[in-house]
Each structure stands twice: as C-alpha cells, then as structure tokens.
Amino acid sequence: MELLRNVVVLLHIVGFAITFGAWAAEAAARRFRFTRLMDYGLLLSLLTGLALAAPWPAGIDLNYPKIAVKLAILLVLGGVLGMGSARQRRTGEPVPRALFVAAGVLSVTAAGIAVIW
Ligand code: HEM
Numbered sequence: 001m002e003l004l005r006n007v008v009v010l011l012h013i014v015g016f017a018i019t020f021g022a023w024a025a026e027a028a029a030r031r032f033r034f035t036r037l038m039d040y041g042l043l044l045s046l047l048t049g050l051a052l053a054a055p056w057p058a059g060i061d062l063n064y065p066k067i068a069v070k071l072a073i074l075l076v077l078g079g080v081l082g083m084g085s086a087r088q089r090r091t092g093e094p095v096p097r098a099l100f101v102a103a104g105v106l107s108v109t110a111a112g113i114a115v116i117w
Pocket of ligand 1: 005009012013016046048049052053062067070071072074107110114115
C-alpha cells in the first residue's frame with residue numbers, strides 16, 4: 001500500500017511536470033500559447049491528487065487545509081487554461097500575456113505550497 005501511494009505521488013508530480021514543462025516550452029519558444037499537454041498534466045494532477053486526498057494506508061496524517069488550497073489553485077488554473085484556450089481558438093492569436101503568465105505562476109505556486117507548507 002505504501003509503495004502504491006508512492007507511485008501515485010510520483011504520477012501526481014509527473015502531472016505537475018507535464019503542465020509546467022509544456023508551459024515553460026511555450027515560454028522559451030516565445031509562442032505564448034496554451035496547449036493540450038497543459039490540460040492533460042492538470043487532469044493527471046487532479047485525479048492523482050484526489051486519490052491521495054483519501055487517508056490510505058490507515059493511520060496516515062494529511063494536511064487538509066493545504067490540500068484544499070491546492071485544489072482551489074488547480075480549479076483557478078483550469079479556468080485560466082480553459083478561458084485562454086477558447087480565446088486562442090476563436091482569435092487564432094496567442095493568449096493575452098497576463099493570462100499566460102498567470103498559468104505559470106499558478107502552477108509553480110501550487111507546487112511551492114505542496115513542498116514548502
Ligand atoms: C497544480 C496543482 C498541484 C500541484 C503542482 C501539486 C504538487 C504536489 C507535489 C509536488 C506533491 C509532493 C510533495 C508533498 O508530498 O508535499 C504533492 C503531494 C500531494 N498532493 Fe498535490 N499538487 C497539486 C494539486 C493537488 C490537488 C488538487 C490535490 C487534492 C485534491 C492534491 C493532493 C495532494 C496530496 C494528498 C499530497 C500528499 C501525498 C503524500 O504525502 O502522501 N494535490 N502535490
């Protein structure tokens with residue numbers, strides 16, 4: 001059970017790596033677009049995060065305020081990606097720069113809270 005939990009934590013971190021990595025790749029290439037990969041990474045973070053939010057194996061102590069804050073950030077990030085992607089599809093232009101920066105900041109903030117809190 002312990003090993004399974006650790007594997008789910010690994011997948012949870014891979015989800016973050018995919019979202020932030022896809023964002024960083026767009027920023028480095030100066031394309032400033034939202035991509036499907038960012039959505040997939042976020043979905044992986046959400047599904048694995050929900051699985052980890054259940055107290056298993058028995059006796060594990062979880063920091064629920066921290067989990068709630070990360071869930072809130074993830075939902076806002078999902079909204080930002082959704083809004084930006086819709087606008088991108090409609091106009092064919094990259095997302096507004098503020099929205100693009102917000103996505104990266106939210107992603108790193110969630111990871112920072114996970115590791116530092
Ligand atoms: C973009 C959003 C998120 C990021 C970047 C993120 C990042 C991380 C990272 C790096 C860890 C490993 C470090 C640690 O154990 O503290 C972690 C653990 C964890 N995350 Fe997240 N997370 C996110 C969203 C969520 C959500 C939405 C939930 C639940 C609804 C969640 C639940 C958990 C739990 C329960 C752990 C602890 C695992 C354990 O110690 O057994 N996370 N998260």
